[in-house]
Amino acid sequence: MPNALFRQMADTEGWSEATQIGLLLRFIENGRDPSVFLSFLSQCRADSPAAHTDPADRFMWQVVELLGNPGLALTSAFQDYCRNTHDLLTPSQAAERWCCWTAG
Template identity: 45%
Template sequence: MGERELFAITASEEGWSDTTQIDLLLDYIENQDSIDAFADFLAERRAHVPTASLYTDPADAFLWEVAELLQHAGLTQNPEFQTFCATIFDTMTAEQAADFWRMRDGD
């Protein structure tokens, strides 16, 4: 059994929400020994897997696309940004949303 399968089984048995699963994985990542190894891992994933294909929910892909256009992946964890993207999803392009967010922030 691999790590992914172990995590999926444990999450299912424990009834963890998506938010709990994400928080747990982020805590795990933060407690790894090598930030350089993690940065290399992220760079490799970006090079071989288009970001939008990592997400099955189009609204999630939209949120990540807007964050990438803003060059600020950390926004994906910002509740205000999440609400902003959820509200305008299907009404604006990602480029329009990024421009609107910049104007809103005064950037």
């Protein structure tokens, strides 16, 4: 699979590094043909819409929604913040602290 295609898909889907690694490992198990990978992803989504999303990704998107700023999901600082707090804070607590942290 061309690197550009995977990067485009990862950016579009908003996948964290952990999700990307998990998908790539599963892809390797299923062959290297891009059409096979696209079929594989379609099947994953059909089986479970959240199958390709790790807990940190779901948490990050919940915080993004509360903050009303989808552009945050593209910043590494915000991704790291969510990855480090997803099992410690609720999405509303994380959103509040992000606002305080970035305003100060």
